[in-house]
Each structure stands twice: as structure tokens, then as C-alpha cells.
Amino acid sequence: MSERKVKIESRVGLHARPAALFVQTAAKAPGDVTVAKAGGTPVNAKSILAVLGMDARHGEEVVIAADFDGADELLGRLEALLSTPEPENA
Template sequence: MFERTATIASRVGLHARPAAIFAEAAGEYPHEITIARQGEPADEAMDAASILSLMSLGASHGDVVVLRADGDGADTALDHLVQILETDHDAE
């Protein structure tokens, strides 16, 4: 199991446009990727490819989230997804 932490960079948090960008990218990988707020149990993590799960996560600007995935290439997938979360998509 691979795990990465990321700090939400978008000024409005992980809502609307940033969540859609992230969910689309997560869905392109063949891995089951989960996301949870830092400090929450791993068994409460949500599907990172689901925009509804992402929006219900309620992650705000500056919050730290934990991404987890398993399998060949999962570490590379998580690195890419961290880059997306740590980009302010509201500034583009």
C-alpha cells in the first residue's frame, strides 16, 4: 500500500472545479485510490475518483489529505495526484 499526503492549494478548497479535475485524473488510473482528511481512519477513506465523495470530504484550502493506493504503478499515480491537489486551480 502506497500513501501520500497533500495540502489543498485551491483557494476555495476541494470543491467544484478542483474536485472535478482531481476526480477525472484519479479515474484514469486502474488503481483503487482513496482519499481522507489527515487523522481520519483509513477505513473511512473515500473513493478519490468520485466527485461526490470529494465534495463531501469538505477539504478546505490548507487542509492536509491522505491518498492511498495499491498495485504496480500506484506510487507514480499518487505522485501525480498530489501535484494536482497542490496546484491552485482557482488561480488559472
């Protein structure tokens, strides 16, 4: 199992557009992908309701994990989405 700890840089946290982009990217994976607040219970990263229900906010750390061939590449893309603040005019 591959996993990464990532600090959420989006001003709105893992909500609205950042959550939708995160879930759309995770949904392309051929296997299970989870996300959890540090120390929390992992949820299905392919479910928008589960991701929004975590209430992950700006500056919090989450753990993303996956277990399939190519998981590291997917985790890299998910990490990039979470660790990049959106532009000021977004």
C-alpha cells in the same frame, strides 16, 4: 500500499473544478484510490460525490492512497493537482 500526505493549496479547497480534475485523474487508475482528511475515513477518490462530501478546504491536509502497480506515479499526479494553487484569474 502507497500513500502521500498533501496540503490543499487551491483557494476553494477540493471543490468545483479542482475536485473534478482530481476525480478525473484518479478515475484513470487501474485499481482503488482513496482520499481522506488527516485522521478521517478514506473515501473513493474516483467518486465526485464522495470527494465533495469530504468538505476538504484550503490549507487542510489530506492523505491519498493507492494499491496497484504504478501507484506512485498516479499519486504524484494527484499530489501535483492538490498542491498547486490555481491562477488568480481562474
